[in-house]
Amino acid sequence: MATLRDIGVSAAVNILMAFAFLLAFAILRLQPINDRVYFPKWYLKGLRSSPTHSGVFVSKFVNLDYRSYIRFLNWMPEGLRMPEPELIDHAGLDSAVYLRIYLLGLKIFVPIMILGFAIIVPVNWTDGTLEHSNVTFSDIDKLSISNVGDGSKRFWTHVVMAYVFSLWTCYVLLKEYGNIVSMRLHFLATERRRPDQFTVLVRNVPPDSDESVSEHVDHFFRVNHSDHYLTHQVVYDANRLANLVKQKKRLQNWLDYNQNKYLRNPSERPTRKTGFLGLWGEKVDSIDFYTAEIEKLSKEEAAERERVMSSPKCIMPAAFVSFRTRWGAAVCAQTQQSRNPTIWLTNWAPEPRDVYWHNLAIPFVSLTIRRLIVAVAFFFLTFFFMIPITFVQSLANIEDIEKVAPFLKKIIEKKFIKSLIQGVLPGLALKIFLILLPTILMLMSKFEGYIAVSILERRAAAKYYLFQLVNVFLGSIIAGTAFQQLHTFIHQPANQIPITIGVSIPMKATFFITYVMLDGWAGIAAEILRLKPLVIYHLKNFFLVKTEKDREEAMDPGSLGFNSSEPQIQLYFLLGLVYAVVTPVLLPFIVVFFGFAYVVFRHQVINVYNQEYESGAAFWPDVHGRIITALVISQLLLLGLLSTKLAAQSTPLLLALPVLTIWFHRFCKDRFESAFVKFPLEEAMIKDTLERATDPNLNLKGYLSNAYIHPVFKGGEESDSVSLADIEQDEALVPTKRQSRMNTPQPSKYSSSSSSHLELQQL
């Protein structure tokens, strides 16, 4: 059992690590050569075009100004200085609200921590049950509920504090939900004209023997929304075309690489082999080879583009339908169109950058089947993921490797390498799995058929949260695989489960303290260093970059990654709430995490991240719901723990707490959630009226005509075969770009060729 001393050592190590990362960051960020890694946001906004320092050649790469090193933690206050409205303008509402999750953590846990230390810790400390008992205990345990004797009257304190903490958490959550809702409504109300305000996505257009999809959509809406229907845009199945474009881009990169190589060393023309991965086959001149390949692909692409545009088979039974007024779009999105609820499905169109094109044509019946499959698959993933990993681990032992590949025997038999393999290999499979997990969950969500990137991220986050809850939280407490837990839970009485877990809770406090320090403190510090983007940027910069535009493409600003990072935060909420009453000593560590993470991510949001889309904080109901879940879990576990402590008088009082909390959740849902799923007609009407007054001659049809076109049909240079008409349409889109910048600084991904390069690479 860890003593205070162990924790002190662990804390020192982690603080040192965090400090080292911060120091490295402070030095690296000041080097002009890294400017595009640490300040990409400003480049994308067009407010920064080259490193800030200029002068002698060296200072183009290295910062020689010693003064700037002295103030190496300067970025912290800088990051905090920007006021929230400006932040929303600068980085979008999604990012601003995301940061508020950390603030929410502080708001909840700082008062709880103070109360916990002022009331619960003294009550625990002064009982001294552990001292008079024979069990071994650490100093941490003396501060926890374990130190209070069975049946003691002191448990009244814990029961009362559980109520106080729950009330406080609910109060803060209520206030915050209200805030976020009004921020969202204000954001939606003040934002400029955007295509998605007028547009509804229609799916499952029924087949018609006489009419094409386009005509059918046109007729249907002309009849049923006669006063409001304006125009529509059919959806092409351009997935193959997008693949070709991506492939060409890859070849273009190789061509650039070889050309650069040749430029640097003109004496030797670079060559490659024609076989698989360039490993064998005939040797050819690389530059010629890639030029020819690109030529070939360009022709193929042009043919495919022709086919997509002309063949009716490539038109999906879906369309983006635009209306004259926001009112019309709001009405169409919220109502059912046809008798048969599985056809003519209407939803708000996600904003153009947010559309996940691949899923637009999934038929209705297949959707429910896909969700069933994913639900079952996710269940098995969560509870049985250890089975394949154990299998891989058993394969990867040295004897087997030697058998399969005898030529490696000599290397493996060396003592150092042998111990390295034996030490690393077993953990490697698990580590790789955990790194891949968010991607796997994202793939599952994609398979479920959601049509917007923002929804995909929210669904993947929900899955990741469940996985973490089962495998990290419960897994650490019960110390067994999820499958063993499942077995235990099924074979235990329902009232025994909270007891089993509750009893182990105080004993695991020290473990979770070290977990918070390692994963929270050092992890966050590593985040700010951006080691991976730094390396990749410099590699790209060296091998691929020819022009300033290429350099811009080489930047990888990244984004907040809601699907993997939010569930991580939720784990801290869960730990904080569970330990608030049991072992308040854990709370300072959580509070430090929230504070530190807030500062770091605020800096990143301002200087680095570039959100791919803007959903208007649509994720908040999920965040709220998960904190409520954590609260209920904490209450049930406390109930289980106290019921073993023979506090028969006080424990039944706790029964009302989860009921009240769940009711509170329902109340919040009724009160606030509609702001995230519906769009009030009153608002729409106000904006329509205003617009009619200020801009009576607006050519809305022109404005909307090409807003929802598949990304591969946009962008200049790659699509050489795009007709003049397309280019003109692109010009008609210029206002879009300018306006979307007001809210979301990135030049709309699919309307600018420069960024679409980048994005296609990422896909």
Next chain:
Amino acid sequence: MATLRDIGVSAAVNILMAFAFLLAFAILRLQPINDRVYFPKWYLKGLRSSPTHSGVFVSKFVNLDYRSYIRFLNWMPEGLRMPEPELIDHAGLDSAVYLRIYLLGLKIFVPIMILGFAIIVPVNWTDGTLEHSNVTFSDIDKLSISNVGDGSKRFWTHVVMAYVFSLWTCYVLLKEYGNIVSMRLHFLATERRRPDQFTVLVRNVPPDSDESVSEHVDHFFRVNHSDHYLTHQVVYDANRLANLVKQKKRLQNWLDYNQNKYLRNPSERPTRKTGFLGLWGEKVDSIDFYTAEIEKLSKEEAAERERVMSSPKCIMPAAFVSFRTRWGAAVCAQTQQSRNPTIWLTNWAPEPRDVYWHNLAIPFVSLTIRRLIVAVAFFFLTFFFMIPITFVQSLANIEDIEKVAPFLKKIIEKKFIKSLIQGVLPGLALKIFLILLPTILMLMSKFEGYIAVSILERRAAAKYYLFQLVNVFLGSIIAGTAFQQLHTFIHQPANQIPITIGVSIPMKATFFITYVMLDGWAGIAAEILRLKPLVIYHLKNFFLVKTEKDREEAMDPGSLGFNSSEPQIQLYFLLGLVYAVVTPVLLPFIVVFFGFAYVVFRHQVINVYNQEYESGAAFWPDVHGRIITALVISQLLLLGLLSTKLAAQSTPLLLALPVLTIWFHRFCKDRFESAFVKFPLEEAMIKDTLERATDPNLNLKGYLSNAYIHPVFKGGEESDSVSLADIEQDEALVPTKRQSRMNTPQPSKYSSSSSSHLELQQL
């Protein structure tokens, strides 16, 4: 343990009882004097105005035609003869679809019964495990799964049959859901113009300091639905007025009674005492007394009517808003109006007869609190209802009664009365509670704040179903109070619960067979006899009836009573599905119940019942959901049962069944449920267009202006003070009456004074 012989005896008794009821019914219904009890529906439809037989005086009361007695089961084929479309025309879609629940039972259980007897019964019978064991067993047990030995390969049959039965049930449910949906859509599409098609109920109109509610509503919708808004009707808080009207009606009945008495015996004027309940006080002339009282009340009523109409305090923050087109109403009902989702709440207006006026003014916040309170209260009612009843029982013992009321001692001490009291009293409290239960649950639902009678009935039915599931089904199987069950379940492992119940299932087969015969067979036969309405009608007829119109009011046709009868049917579905694999011998009893009940209720729906409202089969999703619940319960219990039978190879196969069933439920929900909660715009547009073409000069405003007025402001004679304008408006309503008759035969309750009397009495 009951043997086949016991069951035979029980069956004989119950069949005899049912037969006696049917015979009594056959005789009573042929007497002209009972014509209004057994054929009220035809009177209400105006197709029958006096008993069919005429001639000598006696034959006005007694049917002397012996031939009609011979064919005493004639009503059965008669009841079945009416084709379904005509039935919908005659009795409304609600009733027609309600009858289909019984048909559904036949469709599900007849093939299951045949398969069960062809396959499962022989498999069970030929194993003979019981014969070689020492346990006592009945013949029924030899046909059940108990007769198959542990670990036998024969359990494969049961597993396969569980799949077959579940598949068949789901298939029938799917088909039926599709049928009902198309019936509903057809019904809605073909019905004539009705006020609720154009009208939306708006609740939680926010207070405005400058404008009255009426002006505020008018302005809001004029702005936000400018093209479609037509008119609106504010809601008055007329609950006190309704009470006065009801009271007056009661006094009027007493006056009639005394006048009749005087007419029959002119020698003596009836008198009464003025004190409480006429038990003491000064003796006065009854006719004068009641006339004076009615006079007084009339004045009071007029004053109250004046106050309601003029005082702004009596105007609730709710309104019925009508639109020019069905399209406009459909849009408004399905969209959110305001930023704040707790104000300007819009819903489809229930049809005028269906509105539950009392709940229209409940504010939003109070709604969630009310639901919490009811949920908690219902939980305690279900699990702890035995506590107060036991308490009452313990109070009601003879010694206590003698102490409290010594003057009763002499009577009580008589042996016969003493044993009667001791035999009856303990059961009495429980019996009274069970009779009152549907009323209690209905009161709870009313407290929850739903705004339509149809919704109230559905909610009360859901509660009653849960109560039955816990207290009748589980209570009979585990043989303990619900509270003891709760205790058991909490203290048992989750996987132990289906085992505990599953193991008891085969042993309770005989109990449930007798239950089905008593409650199902004899109960249904008693239903057709209508003993209570028969007695009440004749009492009223004798004491109160003066004119033919009074006689019409004395009829009590009753209605299907969805809130108490549907959960009863669900119990049979549950029993059938649970025993289908375990003890198929139970199935014939269930099938007979469904067949018999179908015939009886079809007769009643055609000849007797008069639905108070028409919801267009809105209850079907509930019915469907509960059958699915029963299916899942049956699967889990089979799983529990088989897991004790050591059938380790076959049992795990069953695990997929509940998952698939729940998925099937979700699929049905997605596919069909929207037909019950939304109204497709396409339909609305078609009907609007059609109407514009056929009836271009329709004065819709006039048509709608008074459709949604509180019932007490309608109706002729009671509201003497209603102005001429009101009467004119009533005339404007005539078309409504005529049209609503097309679908729902009852002359719209609140637009005809004759039926509103009746309804107010029922309230």
